[in-house]
Amino acid sequence: MKEVKFKIDGRECTALKGQNLIEAAKANGIFIPTLCYFKHLNPLGSCRICTVKNNGRPIAGCTLTIDEGMDIEVNSAELLDLRKAILEMMFVEGNHFCPSCEKSGDCEMQNLGYETGIRYARFPHLFVDRVVDARPERIVVNQNRCIKCKRCIEEIETNDGHKVFNFTNRGNQTMVSVDYEQEAKLSEQQAEHAMRICPTGSILVKGKSFGKPFGDRQYDFAKADTNIPLTDLKKHIKKDKKKKRVATTSLAGCFGCHMSMLDIDLGLFDLVDIVEFDKSPLTDFKKFDERCDIGLIEGGCCNTDNIEVLRKFRKHCDILISVGECAIWGGVPAIRNTLPLEDCLKEAYLDSLTSEENETVIPNHEDIPKILDKVYCNHEVVKIDYHIPGCPPNANHIWNVVKNILFEEDYSITYPEFKYD
Amino acid sequence: MDRTHLLNELWQYQLKFGFISDKAISRISKKLNVSIVEIESVITFYHFFHQKPTGEYIIYLNNSIISDIKGYEAVKAAFEKETGCTFNEDGDKEFSLFDTSCIGMSDQEPAALINFLPFTDLTPNKVKHIIASLKNGENLEDLASKTKSKIQYHPEGEKAIIFRPYEMGKSIEEGLKFTPEEIVNKISKAKLLGLGGAFFPVGYKWNSCKNNEADTKYIICNADEGEPGTFKDRALFQYLPGLVIEGMILAGYATGAKEGIIYLRAEYQYFKDKIEDVLSVFRKANLLGENILGVKDFDFEIRIQLGAGSYVCGAASALIESLEGRRGEPPVRFWSATKHGFRHKPTVVNNVETLAYASRIIELGEDHFLSMGTEESPGTKLLSISGDVAKPGIYEIEFGTSIIDLLGIEMSQATSPYFIQVSGPSGECVNNTEFNRRICKEDIMCGGSFMVFNRTRDILNILRNFMEFFKEESCGVCTPCRAGNYILTEKVKKMQRGLSSQEDIEEIKQWGKIIKLSSRCGLGKSSPNSLIYAVDKFKDYFNLKIPPTNEFLNVEFDMEDAVQEFDSFIKDTQT
Ligand SMILES: Cc1cc2nc3c(=O)[nH]c(=O)nc-3n(C[C@H](O)[C@H](O)[C@H](O)COP(=O)(O)O)c2cc1C
Ligand code: SF4
Ligand code: SF4
Ligand code: SF4
Ligand code: FES
Numbered sequence: 003m004k005e006v007k008f009k010i011d012g013r014e015c016t017a018l019k020g021q022n023l024i025e026a027a028k029a030n031g032i033f034i035p036t037l038c039y040f041k042h043l044n045p046l047g048s049c050r051i052c053t054v055k056n057n058g059r060p061i062a063g064c065t066l067t068i069d070e071g072m073d074i075e076v077n078s079a080e081l082l083d084l085r086k087a088i089l090e091m092m093f094v095e096g097n098h099f100c101p102s103c104e105k106s107g108d109c110e111m112q113n114l115g116y117e118t119g120i121r122y123a124r125f126p127h128l129f130v131d132r133v134v135d136a137r138p139e140r141i142v143v144n145q146n147r148c149i150k151c152k153r154c155i156e157e158i159e160t161n162d163g164h165k166v167f168n169f170t171n172r173g174n175q176t177m178v179s180v181d182y183e184q185e186a187k188l189s190e191q192q193a194e195h196a197m198r199i200c201p202t203g204s205i206l207v208k209g210k211s212f213g214k215p216f217g218d219r220q221y222d223f224a225k226a227d228t229n230i231p232l233t234d235l236k237k238h239i240k241k242d243k244k245k246k247r248v249a250t251t252s253l254a255g256c257f258g259c260h261m262s263m264l265d266i267d268l269g270l271f272d273l274v275d276i277v278e279f280d281k282s283p284l285t286d287f288k289k290f291d292e293r294c295d296i297g298l299i300e301g302g303c304c305n306t307d308n309i310e311v312l313r314k315f316r317k318h319c320d321i322l323i324s325v326g327e328c329a330i331w332g333g334v335p336a337i338r339n340t341l342p343l344e345d346c347l348k349e350a351y352l353d354s355l356t357s358e359e360n361e362t363v364i365p366n367h368e369d370i371p372k373i374l375d376k377v378y379c380n381h382e383v384v385k386i387d388y389h390i391p392g393c394p395p396n397a398n399h400i401w402n403v404v405k406n407i408l409f410e411e412d413y414s415i416t417y418p419e420f421k422y423d
Numbered sequence: 424m425d426r427t428h429l430l431n432e433l434w435q436y437q438l439k440f441g442f443i444s445d446k447a448i449s450r451i452s453k454k455l456n457v458s459i460v461e462i463e464s465v466i467t468f469y470h471f472f473h474q475k476p477t478g479e480y481i482i483y484l485n486n487s488i489i490s491d492i493k494g495y496e497a498v499k500a501a502f503e504k505e506t507g508c509t510f511n512e513d514g515d516k517e518f519s520l521f522d523t524s525c526i527g528m529s530d531q532e533p534a535a536l537i538n539f540l541p542f543t544d545l546t547p548n549k550v551k552h553i554i555a556s557l558k559n560g561e562n563l564e565d566l567a568s569k570t571k572s573k574i575q576y577h578p579e580g581e582k583a584i585i586f587r588p589y590e591m592g593k594s595i596e597e598g599l600k601f602t603p604e605e606i607v608n609k610i611s612k613a614k615l616l617g618l619g620g621a622f623f624p625v626g627y628k629w630n631s632c633k634n635n636e637a638d639t640k641y642i643i644c645n646a647d648e649g650e651p652g653t654f655k656d657r658a659l660f661q662y663l664p665g666l667v668i669e670g671m672i673l674a675g676y677a678t679g680a681k682e683g684i685i686y687l688r689a690e691y692q693y694f695k696d697k698i699e700d701v702l703s704v705f706r707k708a709n710l711l712g713e714n715i716l717g718v719k720d721f722d723f724e725i726r727i728q729l730g731a732g733s734y735v736c737g738a739a740s741a742l743i744e745s746l747e748g749r750r751g752e753p754p755v756r757f758w759s760a761t762k763h764g765f766r767h768k769p770t771v772v773n774n775v776e777t778l779a780y781a782s783r784i785i786e787l788g789e790d791h792f793l794s795m796g797t798e799e800s801p802g803t804k805l806l807s808i809s810g811d812v813a814k815p816g817i818y819e820i821e822f823g824t825s826i827i828d829l830l831g832i833e834m835s836q837a838t839s840p841y842f843i844q845v846s847g848p849s850g851e852c853v854n855n856t857e858f859n860r861r862i863c864k865e866d867i868m869c870g871g872s873f874m875v876f877n878r879t880r881d882i883l884n885i886l887r888n889f890m891e892f893f894k895e896e897s898c899g900v901c902t903p904c905r906a907g908n909y910i911l912t913e914k915v916k917k918m919q920r921g922l923s924s925q926e927d928i929e930e931i932k933q934w935g936k937i938i939k940l941s942s943r944c945g946l947g948k949s950s951p952n953s954l955i956y957a958v959d960k961f962k963d964y965f966n967l968k969i970p971p972t973n974e975f976l977n978v979e980f981d982m983e984d985a986v987q988e989f990d991s992f993i994k995d996t997q998t
Contacts, residue, residue, distance in 0.1 A: 044755070045755055046755070047755040047901070047943060048900050048901050048902070048943075049901070049902055050901050050902050050903055050941040050942070050943070051902075053940065053941045060940045060941065062755075062941075062943070065755045065757075067757075083937075084937050084940060084941055087934070087937045088902050088903055088937070088941060091902055091903065091906040091907060091910065092902060092906070094906070094910070095902075095905070095906040095909070124930070124934075125910045125934070126910070126913060126917075128906075128909060128910070128913065149902070150899065150900070150902070150905065152900070160458075164457065164458040165457065165458045165460065165461050166458070166460075167460065168458075168460040168461050168463070168464040169464050169468075169750065169899065169900075170460070170463055170464050170467040170468075171467045171468070171899070172467070172468045172733070172750070172896075172897070172898055172899045173894055173895050173896060173897045173898075173899050173905065174894050174895075174897070174899070174905055174906070174908070174909040175899070176898075176899025176900070176905060179460050179463065179464070180460065181458040181459050181460035181461075183458070183459060184458045184459075184460070306982065306986060309980070309982055309985075313975065313977055316975055316976050316977060317975045342988075343988045343989060343992065344988070344992050347989075347992060352996075363997070364992070364993060364996065364997070366993045366997065372986045372989050372990070373986075373989045374985040374986060374989070375984075375985050375986070375987070375988040375989070376985075378980070378985070381978065382978060382980065383977070383978055383980045384975075384976055384977050384978055385976035385977075385978060
């Protein structure tokens, strides 16, 4: 084959004519993110993460073969944002509760989320009720996490060449279905292969769900000494100056984020030298005393009180930060969003195992808040200025962001310092 | 069994039993030696295949925007009341009710198909009568409507290209005077553009198929006509089926193809037999078959393939997938259909109307064609006009005709036109400052759908209908189209609830652009168009929807609405 010249983002590159762009770019030291692309499979072109422009025309990079003189755009601001947006679509289309996902830390999709710097999704989460199919012999398919990349459909076959997976339905209802008859013919090895090629936590092999222990997972890099240092707090101690004011609250959260806030150990002593707390569970002040510089919000809104508190925070704080997954998009409490409120209330108060017939009632009184039809994330209710992902976010991460904002320092937290789990 | 027969096989079960049972699926999967899930993947892709039993009468009610403004809701309620069934659920032994995308009857809405026979201009009273008659055991066919659309306009006398007297075999006779090469040249010279919506030069397409050597080639007539608001292909088949068939034969002659397939959308199966009849007449006249009109080795045959309810199958590449018995997912393309198309052989896919024009160009000569229309788009074009006009129907207009003329007293007689949708949901909307724009390549093209909405129509309602259409009809294979159209639908719904801000307007534009840029096929590349255009072209309307920004940076959020479910459940259980 002939060697040809082409350009990526203005840089001269060479490759064999007809080579796949993803591979050719890699050989020239340029990384193009991919998800559905899989070495030996025909390019599936389904996820569209790899979208590039070829001579100005947008196309999925994995479906492009190199030819002489191609002018390819990969990392323009527009395309970087586009890739991030497509990933965000995947997050909102499925129900990706990373903190409770077996694949977390080993997940190609999650990793790309880190790679592209997703802190929150610009799109509203769709919260579609999706099935977890445990009927197959060896595997479980969790539709909440499937991104319809088609890898399993193309790759997994029985020894006699029958497909095990295929799409059913179409449009937004499209899902991957399992052929139970064929699945039963898979060997343990073949089933594990299916789990491995699935770029998300959608296909799991029964009894093998955790491939690797936490900490050792492919995208963990969680060595103790790489913890983000919280430094230079002291230099901001100015006796004459008024301390910065911080307020915090926990809405529909688990207080885990507040626990994490306290997790900076001795750093706390430095912290209280530069900031003072207004309304917060840490101080137990119930009302705002003064205007605050920053409000930290843990949890989203599941009832009317949450909404009111959040609106109060917006009114009294210059800057509002959503801390943690629940605040950012609903998190664990939002698991109920895929079901009608009625079903949730019935299950919790009327038909639960411990409820007694005719003795049950749904709490309802003018003094207690009403439950909202779904859990809303904070930026659906008020303007949120920053988002700190994590479940919970690392303590140093939280305070570094706060410090950075308060003192207008240049500090960016990049992967692998933040996590969704 | 050959996989290309799969759709027909499934149709046999569907029509005979009203659904395709697990047993049938298992049988078919054995015949094809593929897994069961593979058959299910095809069945569940197509709207008209069912896996659960349906009633004796399956009713598909069109839910397009034109149906909507003509009384869809009331008709729907009437169907539910009279049958006692609910839409989009299983139904009972007698009736099953389903919504369906545009059935190509926009000049006679609301319209429905009952066991694939047309029932048009429905009203609650009419529905009452129909259902009562069916319950009485009356013959369905006797109750069905005539569907021929009115031809409301065509250029006068000799100038008309399509709607002029038709004489069977004339274009073929004329065409056989030339070599295939010359036919291609004539079509190229006439600058005929594909009229299915993409406006690709026909001569170029035929030429490249002609030049690709292969033992077998195919001509496919794309009669999937799925763009809401279009019904010109139906009208052509009802008025001039021979003209379309001759176009296919000429395309075969020009390219060397010997087999033609009409991919007929399932919604049009009520005139399938009539086309079959015409085909037999053609065969008897030796216009089809072997050594056509005595030309040695010029053989051509045509068969009809029924679709099964999928808009995206109108896209040429998806259509070929569907013909091959698969889901209608537009494949990742490395070559054009004229090189590797149906069964991997050189294939020409042309729209019904395109083929009819090709016949006329050969019959009348390219100069006649070139004497009309504009420089870049010569000739005439068929439009299907519907909505708030006094005279909905088919219009053969000269390219270059202005929108204001189309709306005027001489033509469709629109009443206070406000929002015009040109080329259907995937096209472009036009406001009243643009009414002097002209339908032609130089200005704004129109694939055939021309929908007129007056001042009383709510724009967000129109846009929501469009977005729901795309959400439903996306093939689902790529992320931006599958998830993106869903997200945009939710956005429109939110705005309808009065919860919009300037930010929403900006986001519609940004998100729409992302979907357009990254989607795999034409569906996703055009689905956000209407929405993006509308927010700019109808600023006054949208400004009214946006409340002034508030001091405390609260986002539009409706607490009353959010607790309504709780309140009503408490009311139901505790009083
Ligand atoms: C989503 C989608 C739907 C389409 N639907 C139709 C259709 O219903 N009928 C049609 O003729 N062309 C349709 N097309 C255009 C076809 O892809 C193709 O361009 C056309 O059939 C070629 O014929 P022409 O050049 O004669 O127009 C559609 C394209 C897309 C992307
Ligand atoms: S780890 Fe991956 S698959 Fe699991 S929830 Fe997170 S993104 Fe989804
Ligand atoms: S199950 Fe996994 S491999 Fe299969 S389509 Fe979904 S995400 Fe891809
Ligand atoms: S753009 Fe839509 S219809 Fe086209 S391939 Fe993608 S999902 Fe399918
Ligand atoms: S990696 Fe190219 S489309 Fe998925």
